[in-house]
Amino acid sequence: MSEVKDRTTELTSQYAAQVTGDLERNTKEQDRIGGEIQALQEQLAALQHDHTVLVNLQQALGGASPAAEAATATVSSVPHQGVASSKPGRPKKTAATNATTTASKKTAPKQVAPKQSPAKVSSPKAPKPAAEPTLVEVIRGYLKQQSEPRSAAEISDALTQAHPDRTVKTTVVRTTLEGLVAKNHAHRNKQGTSVFYTAPATQEPAAG
Numbered sequence: 424m425s426e427v428k429d430r431t432t433e434l435t436s437q438y439a440a441q442v443t444g445d446l447e448r449n450t451k452e453q454d455r456i457g458g459e460i461q462a463l464q465e466q467l468a469a470l471q472h473d474h475t476v477l478v479n480l481q482q483a484l485g486g487a488s489p490a491a492e493a494a495t496a497t498v499s500s501v502p503h504q505g506v507a508s509s510k511p512g513r514p515k516k517t518a519a520t521n522a523t524t525t526a527s528k529k530t531a532p533k534q535v536a537p538k539q540s541p542a543k544v545s546s547p548k549a550p551k552p553a554a555e556p557t558l559v560e561v562i563r564g565y566l567k568q569q570s571e572p573r574s575a576a577e578i579s580d581a582l583t584q585a586h587p588d589r590t591v592k593t594t595v596v597r598t599t600l601e602g603l604v605a606k607n608h609a610h611r612n613k614q615g616t617s618v619f620y621t622a623p624a625t626q627e628p629a630a631g
Contacts, residue, residue, distance in 0.1 A: 458598035465558055465595060473554040562599055563608060572612050572619030575600055
């Protein structure tokens with residue numbers, strides 16, 4: 424009977440240890456997935472911010488002239504080409520505008536130019552408020568500037584100092600780094616219990 428009890432006790436302890444290990448792995452997996460969700464949410468927020476900025480720029484460029492509004496309506500899927508895409512709307516007015524500009528240049532070439540410049544000069548200046556880079560772009564740029572491997576905590580501290588207006592969490596940085604490693608955009612080196620990240624070696628200039 425004592426042998427049976429001993430075996431039962433051993434099995435119970437083994438199952439208890441296995442359940443404990445499964446719980447730890449489950450908790451770590453929840454933390455990892457939670458970090459990925461936070462990273463994706465931050466990337467989504469950055470994309471939504473970029474979309475808002477681009478829409479505002481498109482509206483500003485489109486409001487400069489009726490021809491620009493018609494052009495931006497046809498190429499709404501490519502906001503960055505809003506200035507260049509205004510060309511299709513010009514042919515209908517080219518004859519009249521060329522006639523007026525050539526006539527005005529003959530009379531007063533230096534005084535007429537400023538009257539037509541505000542609509543054309545103000546539109547290139549509008550794209551100045553460039554959208555902020557995403558966390559992935561910031562981390563990749565930081566790794567390229569480093570000559571030594573950096574941990575997720577070190578990268579998080581450095582980005583917090585470089586971008587005090589952004590909330591940079593270590594868990595989000597680590598998840599983003601793992602995503603870069605999966606895409607071969609970064610390398611991971613494990614030293615003991617610590618993990619360090621570097622930029623891909625292929626992006627460094629070849630020796631000789």
